[in-house]
Amino acid sequence: MKVFSPxxxxxxxxxxxxxxxxxxxxxxxxxxxxxxxxNPIVGIQSWxxxxxxxxxxxxxxxxxxASLRQQNAxxxxxxxxxxxxxxxxxxxxxxxxxxxxxxxxxxxxPENEYVASAVIGRDPSPFMSYxxxxxxxxxxxxHGMPVVTQQGLVGRVDAVTAGAARLQLITDPGSTINVRLQxxxxxxxxxxxxxxxxxxxxxxxxxxLKVGDLVLTSGLGGGYPSDVLVxxxxxxxxxxxxxxxxxxxxxAVDFSQLQAVLVITNFKPVDIEPLxxxxxx
Numbered sequence: 575m576k577v578f579s580p581x582x583x584x585x586x587x588x589x590x591x592x593x594x595x596x597x598x599x600x601x602x603x604x605x606x607x608x609x610x611x612x613n614p615i616v617g618i619q620s621w622x623x624x625x626x627x628x629x630x631x632x633x634x635x636x637x638x639x640a641s642l643r644q645q646n647a648x649x650x651x652x653x654x655x656x657x658x659x660x661x662x663x664x665x666x667x668x669x670x671x672x673x674x675x676x677x678x679x680x681x682x683x684p685e686n687e688y689v690a691s692a693v694i695g696r697d698p699s700p701f702m703s704y705x706x707x708x709x710x711x712x713x714x715x716x717h718g719m720p721v722v723t724q725q726g727l728v729g730r731v732d733a734v735t736a737g738a739a740r741l742q743l744i745t746d747p748g749s750t751i752n753v754r755l756q757x758x759x760x761x762x763x764x765x766x767x768x769x770x771x772x773x774x775x776x777x778x779x780x781x782x783l784k785v786g787d788l789v790l791t792s793g794l795g796g797g798y799p800s801d802v803l804v805x806x807x808x809x810x811x812x813x814x815x816x817x818x819x820x821x822x823x824x825x826a827v828d829f830s831q832l833q834a835v836l837v838i839t840n841f842k843p844v845d846i847e848p849l850x851x852x853x854x855x
Contacts, residue, residue, distance in 0.1 A: 680836060686799070687840040689713050693832050694738070701770040702829055703746035704729075709837070710737045718797070718843035721835050726803035726826030727751075727791060728835050730843075739837075743829060744804065745770040752794035753804055757787045761794065764804060764823065772805060772823040779819055783810050789823055796844030 680688050691713075695706030709715055711734045721728040721741050729749065732742035742749060749766040753774070763775045777783060787807040793800030805825040812819045 686838045688836040692834050710735045710739050712736045715739050720798050720838045752792045753789050754792040774821040777819045
């Protein structure tokens with residue numbers, strides 16, 4: 575009869591131990607022991623990883639910051655250039671729109687000849703009475719020539735040099751224009767003032783005047799062609815017992831935004847002052 579020696583039992587014992595360990599692991603009984611064993615190893619790995627990341631950032635971040643600053647400077651410069659180009663394009667678009675509007679106005683009145691001019695100077699006073707344009711006698715401009723825009727009457731040429739001219743605006747206190755009311759065809763006078771306000775004078779009391787009535791040049795007096803829009807009535811001053819009524823006028827032209835004008839060169843003003851009767855003292 576064969577007797578098993580301890581040496582023969584050893585593989586069986588080892589196999590049983592391994593099987594037991596596998597069973598315990600599958601059953602989850604060894605999880606606390608595994609966590610207890612692996613947690614220190616994971617902690618060590620995490621500490622090494624964090625120190626490596628910190629060291630890498632310490633070495634590379636200064637280089638990245640310098641690169642980012644350089645890129646930011648380039649982008650800022652490009653943005654400034656683009657903003658400048660946008661502003662220039664907007665200005666060119668506005669100028670083109672003004673020129674197209676002036677061209678349309680000139681085409682609508684083919685009986686007149688025009689010289690288009692840009693405004694290059696303004697009256698420094700708060701109540702603007704004149705502007706300077708970039709065309710003068712070399713371009714055919716003469717004293718007294720009417721000046722208009724697509725909006726309406728601006729004024730007339732007051733003084734001329736070879737390359738520039740000064741325009742007296744209709745708001746100037748020395749400006750008096752013969753006009754008429756479009757609704758009633760009543761002829762009256764438009765007077766400028768030191769404050770830049772426009773006033774209709776000498777309106778007969780029987781004239782039925784309304785706010786919003788348009789005011790046009792009448793052509794009388796020889797200073798301006800007829801039927802040029804001047805403005806519209808914004809308020810009426812009517813007093814009982816007086817021979818005439820007056821009215822405040824809003825000019826059709828926005829003089830604060832005046833950029834370009836048309837000078838009517840084929841209109842010759844007529845000086846009728848010597849023919850105007852005066853009252854003897």
